[in-house]
Amino acid sequence: MRADKIGRIAAGAVAVALVTASCASDRSGDDGVSSGGSDGKQAASAFGTLQSPCGPGDAKGKTDQGVTDEQIAIGFGDDRGFPSAPGLSKEMGDAVAAMIDWCNQQGGINGREIKGNQYDAAYMQSAKVMQEACKQDFFLVGQGFAMDEAAEQHRVACKLPTVAGFTVGPNAAMGPMKYEAVPYPVDLMNIAGLRIAEQMFPDFKDKTDILLSTSPAVSAGTNKITGAMKEVGMEPMECGVRLNDKGESSYMPFAEKIKDCGAGYLWSSDSPDPGQFSLLESIERAGAEPKYIFEATWYSQAVSGWNKSGTGDGMHIGMIFQPLENADKVPAVKQYVDLVTEKKGKVALLGMQAASSFLLWAQAADKCGSDLTRQCVINELAKVHEWTGGGLHAPTDPGANKPASCGLMVKLTGTKYEQIHPKNAGEFQCGPEFVVEIDEKNWGTKLNGDRISTKFLTDDVIKPQSS
Structure with a gap:
């Protein structure tokens, strides 16, 4: 490889x-x-x-x-x-x-x-x-x-x-x-970013597409978020944009596809890299204007440093950690x-x-x-x-081994991130609807009754003992 x-x-x-x-x-x-x-x-x-x-x-x-x-x-x-x-x-x-x-x-x-x-x-x-x-x-x-x-x-x-x-x-x-x-268990998922985006943008459910990748790791995350979207009544638009994890010679064809598809929002589970930046720059040149609702990997100095031109302005990022700001x-x-x-x-x-x-x-x-x-x-x-x-x-x-049931949203403007939801910095929105169950076909492993992987399990592992 x-x-x-x-x-x-x-x-x-x-x-x-x-x-x-x-x-x-x-x-x-x-x-x-x-x-x-x-x-x-x-x-x-x-x-x-x-x-x-x-x-x-x-x-x-x-x-x-x-x-x-x-x-x-x-x-x-x-x-x-x-x-x-x-x-x-x-x-x-x-x-x-x-x-x-x-x-x-x-x-x-x-x-x-x-x-x-x-x-x-x-x-x-x-x-x-x-x-x-x-x-x-x-x-x-x-x-x-x-x-x-x-x-x-x-x-x-x-x-x-x-x-x-x-x-x-x-x-x-x-x-x-x-x-x-x-925890990030295979059978449960925090979808605070999705839920908050739903509240902020009335047409989010109907106008969102997911950026796909040939990367196995990113595809695993994408499959989970696709399943979670469908679980809460969302159907990705399926514009058909799948980026090669080795990079593309040109990102304009993908930008045009997004524009022709009419996607109002784009969701990405991929990590920021020069190829991803090239895609967003191509989308801007193509005249498409989707809002970016990206995952926490996009909260980074690499992204804020790249955005000096403002191409990524308005990018929304769902998080379960307090932002450094x-x-x-x-x-x-x-x-x-x-x-x-x-x-x-x-x-x-x-x-x-x-x-x-x-x-x-x-x-x-x-x-x-x-x-x-x-x-x-x-x-x-x-x-x-x-x-x-x-x-x-x-x-x-x-x-x-269960995730948080809370979230917040930050927005990128220029080189600065700022919490925009909830409005009071330092606060988070919480609720049981922020966690969904993941379909067993996307687990990638078999679990026993205690939600423990059976792949390498032995009879003599150390188990919790009640006092």
Whole structure:
């Protein structure tokens, strides 16, 4: 497979993951966890609305792999070394590294310092990375590997639990011993962007088409959104625009097709790249004027930097995360930006997603005190049914692997994004209609009665135990 094609597929795989990095709530709170640690200590700091799970203590014992009297070893990382897409998901590793430092400055977890083992899966090396982690880590935390599906068999076999930053493959997304701050399960989908667009544009249901792609990863996401649209009474116009993931010699024929079809709105699950930008520029030259209702992958510096000419003005993007522009109103966002910037890391939505997963793991580990075992942490994670990462995103249900039922919309004007729905920055609209069930034919895996993938499942995986 050519390197440029692999690069596009890699970006598409991450795009599927980033679709979830898109509702936070006007509700505040402490993420459903107690304000003190397991031994009654009061944490020395906070992260947004979340009392810090980090602090001094006298935890003792080599209780599990990667745990000693003084230390907890966790694995984290991304695909930053992928030659065809240098820096791929770098923001995730940067975020977890910054969060580890933040936590250790407070005393670690009950006095045990966190040792972070950072991995670079470089897209094609996820299985090798997982085999390394299997030998030394207590948990994997906040990682994002585009080819996590290739590593899942090894993770399950060695019984390595994870609080992932994101998952891409269906078996990884529904795997045993797996939790996420922002779940993206195969059987449920947050469609806040669609629902909000319906409210904003009366003819959205009848005049919308989906931009298609030859990329397998993007096509998987497109199939889900097409099914979700039909589930809520929408029928895409089917203008027949399918872009080659390797690029096109000219995008004008596609622009003319969109104009002739009369599409009033275009929906894209693809990630922004020069080809996508060329399409939008061609649409402008063709004189077509559809509104763009795009997914969270289009909330990026690459897009805002490209839009200096105004070609993308009016682009609407559905999200379940607080946009960075709300940092002055949402303390958790400002804290994330400050911590990562201080370490000269990359600031982006996926970084916030990784930071939230770190906090989710840390609060569960804190509750276990000296008895820090994988079993105990999994028991605590399974109890968490409302989680916002201290206010970084909408309430999700990590314990049950269910997505947020909220959303907001931002609009691009020039190089600036701004929240336009709900009108008050920092607030989100929520409702049960923002989540739909996905047709089993689009799951990509078989689930058991507990909604766990059966692909690599064994009888001895660690399961939550009720206290």
